[in-house]
Amino acid sequence: MDELIRLSIQLHLVFIVLLGLLIGINLYLLNSDRTFVKLSKRLELLAPQYYIILSAIFFTGIIVMAVQQFHFSVSLGVMIIVWGGMIAFGIKGRRMYKKIERTESSQKAYKQFASKKYALALLALLATSIFFYTVH
Ligand code: HEM
Numbered sequence: 039m040d041e042l043i044r045l046s047i048q049l050h051l052v053f054i055v056l057l058g059l060l061i062g063i064n065l066y067l068l069n070s071d072r073t074f075v076k077l078s079k080r081l082e083l084l085a086p087q088y089y090i091i092l093s094a095i096f097f098t099g100i101i102v103m104a105v106q107q108f109h110f111s112v113s114l115g116v117m118i119i120v121w122g123g124m125i126a127f128g129i130k131g132r133r134m135y136k137k138i139e140r141t142e143s144s145q146k147a148y149k150q151f152a153s154k155k156y157a158l159a160l161l162a163l164l165a166t167s168i169f170f171y172t173v174h
Pocket residue numbers: 047050051054095096097098099100102103111114117118120121162163164166167170
């Protein structure tokens with residue numbers, strides 16, 4: 039049982055690191071000097087990975103929770119809220135992306151929103167991890 043918890047937590051952490059890397063790549067692309075057509079092609083490629091990794095974080099988290107007999111803690115509550123926020127902002131960003139017009143202002147507004155969304159996600163990822171290790 040201990041082995042299962044250890045493996046699930048390790049996997050949970052691996053996916054959190056992967057998410058951090060993916061967010062970093064997205065931020066780099068959004069702030070690079072590419073044309074919007076080139077940029078959107080890259081972003082389209084990365085979008086599914088973002089949700090796959092978020093699902094993997096949830097899945098590994100649920101396994102750890104189940105093995106620990108659904109013992110609840112404040113840091114667990116924070117993780118679930120942060121995760122929900124990332125999904126909610128992701129959906130908002132997706133809706134905004136679909137409505138982008140061919141005008142420069144519309145594309146710029148999307149880039150600004152997406153940059154803020156990913157920067158906040160990165161901060162939340164770090165803050166949640168720091169919170170866990172300091173409170174735990
Ligand atoms: C993106 C959001 C999340 C972040 C940044 C995050 C981060 C972390 C970190 C840093 C740990 C500590 C691992 C260790 O022991 O070294 C952890 C453990 C854990 N996470 Fe998450 N997590 C997130 C989402 C979730 C979700 C959505 C769930 C549940 C559905 C979850 C459930 C757990 C559980 C049960 C543990 C073990 C707690 C304990 O040992 O007391 N996490 N998480």
